[in-house]
Amino acid sequence: MNTLRTISTLLVDDEPRFRRGLRTLLDFYNTNSNWQFEITGEAASVEQAVKLATEQHPTLILLDLELPPSDGINALLCLKHVSYKGKVLVLSAHREDEWIFRAMQAGASGYLFKDCLATQFCEAIQTIMNDEIYLAPAVATAFFRLFHFYSGRSLQACQAVHLTEREQEVLHWLVQGASNEEIASKLYITVATVKAHLTAIFEKLNVNSRTQAIVKALKLGLVCA
Template sequence: MLAQIKQTRTLSILLVEDDPHFRSGLRTLLGGGYTIVGETNCVKTAISLTARRHPDLMLLDMKLEGGDGIALLQQLQERHEKVKPLVLSAHQEGSEISRALLAGAKGYVFKSQVAQQLEDAITTVSQGNVFLPPNVATPFVQSLQAVPRISTTPAEIPHLSNRELEVLQWVAWGASNEGIAKELFITTHTVKLNLEHVYDKLKVRTREWNEKENKFKTDKLVNSRVLAIRKAVKLGLVQL
């Protein structure tokens, strides 16, 4: 059982799930082996609870009030929160898994397999590794590798510095900004600065549309991380 997992200390978990019945089932499944520090179905509340209670893990649904799981993952990265998000989703498409991992998720479990896989997923993610169900790991990689290469001349390929290429490669492997900083022995600020340069050079900056004001939000970048990886793969700049 989950409660039998041995830890040096009790892991704290935040439940971010839209379905109250599924949340109740998670509480039962987790048993008494963990400290549940809060529950919510709202992006804004999840951010607030994370900042105030500093959970070790977040069990995260993709459908939420006030946004979605991807928006929440992106905000967690922007705020440099140390929580490790583990996505629990009904979506089984490789593209959805890719979006979640590139946005900062540390693992992905299908809701239909939660009872069988949650124990392994929590153990894997809490140890600093990425969890993917064995039956989806290969399709997920194939979905990324299926991106066609662009036929270009050397002059058409943007010049990225060695550091920018290093950072971009780690992003392609699904690492968070914090994880990249640790691997390259640099600060998260340096990682973010290099990514800003990458987005500019690859021309993948996209912005969220403000329908009320009929213009783009100047301070809201959307999916630049995902678009950068897709374009870098097409150009042959990184390997998956």
């Protein structure tokens, strides 16, 4: 006898219409598969998503990458910093290599194009609930294209400069143009802590300013632009 497996699920998308479509799709699977999706909440922003994830601890988050006030990549990083233990399946219209690479690098369990939802969703859920990463062939190609270009080079560079994981994260947001206050908010740390990390980064890179740090980080391949 097949046993129903209940999956508490948080829907994160800034489009109410798409969230309604997801509800319809999940209702279909609830009556036609061994999965029982229990929708615990809906979020339309990064802040709402992180708040509900920490309050409800859903097993699965279905995450769009177009989220105010920043994007779903920030949501993934924030979820990592609040120690969210569930799975995050990205549902996105973005097919660009850079978006796919950054989403997976930030901790997504899988990446699914929105127009492939009807045909690939079941396989994606099955894969990530078995603690594996889901990437359809087209997505995997895009991911590994940038992985080979950036990741190896970035890893070697970070090891050579001796940046800690948190310093790499601060440097990432610095390169994105974020202020100290914005970095603190994104990483859930204080502004004083951000300043301390920046001081350490400047010393390790042997630079004296934010601009010099950004230029050197990009030149060394420490981060993706």
